[in-house]
Amino acid sequence: MSDPIDRLLDAAESGKSIIRNRNILHFTYIPDTILHRNSEQEQVTQSLIPILKQSHPSNLLVYGKPGTGKTLVVKKIISKIQERVEKSNFPIRLVYSNSKEETTLYGLLVSIGRQLGLKKEELPTTGLAISEVFKRILEKIDQNELNVIFVIDEIDYLAQLVTKTGKDILYQLTRANERLKNSSLTLVGISNDLTFKEKLDPRVISSLGEEEIVFTNYNVDQLKKILEERINEAFMQGSVEEPALNLCAALAGGEHGDARRAIDLIRVAGELAERQQSDTVTEAHVREASQKIEENKEEASLKSYPLHEKLVILAIMKANGSSTGEIYTSYKNLCKVVGRDGLTQRRITQMLSEIELSGIINGRLVHQGIHGRTKKYRLTISTEMVKKTFKDDLTLQDVV
């Protein structure tokens, strides 16, 4: 009798692979035709055309929900312009940065500076005043006579960072051209949040929102087209069943027409099907994939929490559906068990709202008359999931 592991490996080796090309199953892979964003591509191109004419265009704002291809379109068009302009001896420099990836305003500015070629000695990663960092970036641009396009993804986060620190960097960015002598700066902001402009300083709105382009959500038919094209290239002929394709499009369309999610779904479903040595991807695989993606998200976010947040989640688990006060008492007990000092109730209240944002718990404000008002929280994920994930944490082993 052969070793079961060998048997598995043998089977996997002899079974045929239904995925031909994995790369195509990543959202960020863009074959030229696959975006289905013709009118948006035209709009973006048009508003950036002044660069070709060697005058700097007005600032541009691009809106669209996640997975609508807005970043990909912007990047693609700018790199096309770059190619043309290179020949004409009028250099432009593309600087891309994602506000969500940088946790601080300082970090964002430094990432921009690095892309412009500022070394660590010229622009240290900490210690300077924000205005100083900004000044150095502008000096560099002017010195090298660059025509720069700043693409700032998730610019709503930047706006948040700015309001937090009280600096008006956004305003200065939009008006930077007034300070530049031999160069130019164009700002392309990308945002998921259509309402984000309302929170901005009116002075910023007037210069930033000169041009606006909205990427509408994909509908189910468009998602189907996108999936079909990718499937044709990425899978073996006929290995994805029609109902599976439809389900993928429907699931992703049910959220806000997120092509990234649709493509993720079909990729994971394909991988599952391969692992199970199935010749085709079926509806069942897609459902399984959807569940798996969900679980992975939950697990990853549970794991990423620091100790006190984990304790709070455990406290909610132990007293499911209870009020902030009860959760706090439960949390204090847990702290005693693991031998840590408990934080204040104010901080725990804040943590609860933070955790709620991630969707792991659900809060409901209740007014109990003379018994005051409180918020009642319950877990939205299974307790098994929490236990399973926290078991690996040494300090938590006793309390799980």
Next chain:
DNA sequence: ATTCCACAGGAAACAGTGGTCC
């Protein structure tokens, strides 16, 4: 009609870290 509970959640201040600049 008034009181009063049990918090929610904003604002500000603070401590500590890790850095620059002169």
Next chain:
DNA sequence: GGACCACTGTTTCCTGTGGAAT
């Protein structure tokens, strides 16, 4: 080596609130 800066995670202090109880 002291003044200064950004930033995080926290504490302290505070005002506001809907409806049961009186």
